[in-house]
Amino acid sequence: MTTIASALADGAVVAKRNLLKIARVPDLLVFSTIQPIMFVLLFAYVFGAEIVIPGVNYREYLMGGIFVQTCIFGATITGSGLANDMKNGIIDRFRSLPMARSAVLIGRTTSDLLNNTLVVVIMALTGLLVGWRIRTSFLEAAAGFLLLLLFAYSISWVMATVGLTVSSVEVFNNAVFLVIFPLTFIANTFVGTDGLPAPLKVVAEWNPVSAVTQAVRELFGNTPSESAVSDAWPLQNPVLASILYMILILAIFVPLAVNRYKKAASR
Amino acid sequence: MSLAIEAEGLVKHYGSVVALEGLDMSVPEGTVMGLLGPNGAGKTTSVRIFTTLLKPDKGLARVNGIDVATHAAEVRSVIGLSGQYAAVDENLTGYENLDMVGRLYHLGKNTSRKRSRELLDQFDLDEAADRQVKTYSGGMRRRLDLAAALVARPSVIFLDEPTTGLDPRSRIALWDVIADLVAQGATLLLTTHFLDEADRLADKIAVIDHGRVIALGTADELKSQVGGERLEVTVASPDQIAPAASVLTAIGMGAVTIDEHTRHLTVPVSSEGETLVETLRALDLQAVKVLDLTLRRPTLDDVFMTLTGHAAEEETNQ
Missing domain, CATH: 3.40.50.300 (P-loop containing nucleotide triphosphate hydrolases)
Known part of the structure; x- marks a missing residue:
């Protein structure tokens, strides 16, 4: 077997193990879907009444942002799953086996991608219930969902790196939310970037989260009128910018995560 | 091989x-x-x-x-x-x-x-x-x-x-x-x-x-590296540990190990002679009340104690 084929075969064995866990501990999936549903309802009904984005129904505008935020939250299970495996010594077992070095990470990120797909489907259904509509062609909509899942996948590798670096699942959860909240709120997730104070505005305009959110809004046809979108390059070319950001994230974090895995020592 | x-x-x-x-x-x-x-x-x-x-x-x-x-x-x-x-x-x-x-x-x-x-x-x-x-x-x-x-x-x-x-x-x-x-x-x-x-x-x-x-x-x-057998004595009260220790020092071939908490004393002895009887007699003379007295082969615990100067179970990773 070639190296790549063998890594994929080993990855499939690991992915199957992770998926069995999702099936056996369904509470995990229940909680990872309740949270985004809650966000949709909170923003649609609590803040939605007060927030006005010119040229678009706020609930439609909102969905793109919540989709992206949910994908980032969903990707955290990659890190907490790995941190947990480290604690239990299972990573040690894997590392002592003659399997591909990248297989545990390939398996983990793949099973988490499937998990995230399910979460996105449930969110989309919730969105449709509160009045979100796709106003573009089938192909554009499909491209929108694909972009979301690829983004979730690349964030999974960031989370994998963090999960293999910290000492416990608890530390992972605390550390990661310190990053995730500013990352998803200093962006165009819930409101436009134009109202932000100058330094924050620049951060928000160049935040990958904003690019992906804008891209998804365009692909679903939920964009506000022209004037309401910042003229920063990533927001003017959001699909291209999103793809570039993902390539950059993967180029940095895939080698970094594999390297952390090789060096990972339990406890 | x-x-x-x-x-x-x-x-x-x-x-x-x-x-x-x-x-x-x-x-x-x-x-x-x-x-x-x-x-x-x-x-x-x-x-x-x-x-x-x-x-x-x-x-x-x-x-x-x-x-x-x-x-x-x-x-x-x-x-x-x-x-x-x-x-x-x-x-x-x-x-x-x-x-x-x-x-x-x-x-x-x-x-x-x-x-x-x-x-x-x-x-x-x-x-x-x-x-x-x-x-x-x-x-x-x-x-x-x-x-x-x-x-x-x-x-x-x-x-x-x-x-x-x-x-x-x-x-x-x-x-x-x-x-x-x-x-x-x-x-x-x-x-x-x-x-x-x-x-x-x-x-x-x-x-x-x-x-x-x-x-x-x-x-x-x-x-056999640690040699000999081990004599173990348990005394009835803490104030009897000291007189018992001096008796064992005289009879034994090495240092006496004392566990204050269990009032338990151990000493390596040579395997010849009537060690048990002698010890009991000497302890009696000092009016030490003995709860238990045994002669046994050395265990790996004794080996560890002799080689390292500390017990095997004790934590040493500081």
Whole structure:
């Protein structure tokens, strides 16, 4: 077997193990879907009444942002799953086996991608219930969902790196939310970037989260009128910018995560 | 006889903490080496180096003649490892755990399936095979973990404190399983801080402390190194410890070990003469009230005490 084929075969064995866990501990999936549903309802009904984005129904505008935020939250299970495996010594077992070095990470990120797909489907259904509509062609909509899942996948590798670096699942959860909240709120997730104070505005305009959110809004046809979108390059070319950001994230974090895995020592 | 496990001058530091300080070791094929030492002596670090989980700062380690540092992948396909805590997946069944390991050893679908069932049977887990591991007892988890180490019939097996945390009955059951393995001709490196465990299972024992081997030999050789028999006295009250100690000092051949808490005194004595009668007479003369008095062969506990100056069970990793 070639190296790549063998890594994929080993990855499939690991992915199957992770998926069995999702099936056996369904509470995990229940909680990872309740949270985004809650966000949709909170923003649609609590803040939605007060927030006005010119040229678009706020609930439609909102969905793109919540989709992206949910994908980032969903990707955290990659890190907490790995941190947990480290604690239990299972990573040690894997590392002592003659399997591909990248297989545990390939398996983990793949099973988490499937998990995230399910979460996105449930969110989309919730969105449709509160009045979100796709106003573009089938192909554009499909491209929108694909972009979301690829983004979730690349964030999974960031989370994998963090999960293999910290000492416990608890530390992972605390550390990661310190990053995730500013990352998803200093962006165009819930409101436009134009109202932000100058330094924050620049951060928000160049935040990958904003690019992906804008891209998804365009692909679903939920964009506000022209004037309401910042003229920063990533927001003017959001699909291209999103793809570039993902390539950059993967180029940095895939080698970094594999390297952390090789060096990972339990406890 | 060729060597299954070799180490030359292994050194490993974690920051300022010294884990290994020039560890040498050689284990001939088909034998059992017991690595005996207190927590923090470097036992687990050695196992992690032999099993490719950790790179040493200095020194050489070989398994079946293969260099662990430069040919890690080859080493992994001939070893089996069972770590300090049962590294099995709680949410999978016993069978699924073993089959997963079999597939990752690239045994092939059918072989892996057959081998997993065979091991579950052999380790008395066949009835629990299709239950999730979270329903298993501690002893069952350990057996499953050990089975996982054996899926690919490795020729060299590393067991890191295989019975830590088990109740005495499960411990003895696991000893039987390990003894069977050895009878089948595997080479085994076993770490433990239980002296009776090393005594029971190992052909040779390496006593390690502060990252080096401080004594090596069979259990009997190590015991004869400390010489003589041991006289143990338990006195009735704390104020009688001092007079009893002076009596034992006069009779014994070495330092008296005193446990204030249990009022228990131990001293090495020569095996000739009527030690027991003499001791009892002398203690009586000092009006020491004796609760218990025994003469026994030295245990590995005594070996450890003599070699290192501290008891084996005590924590030394500061």
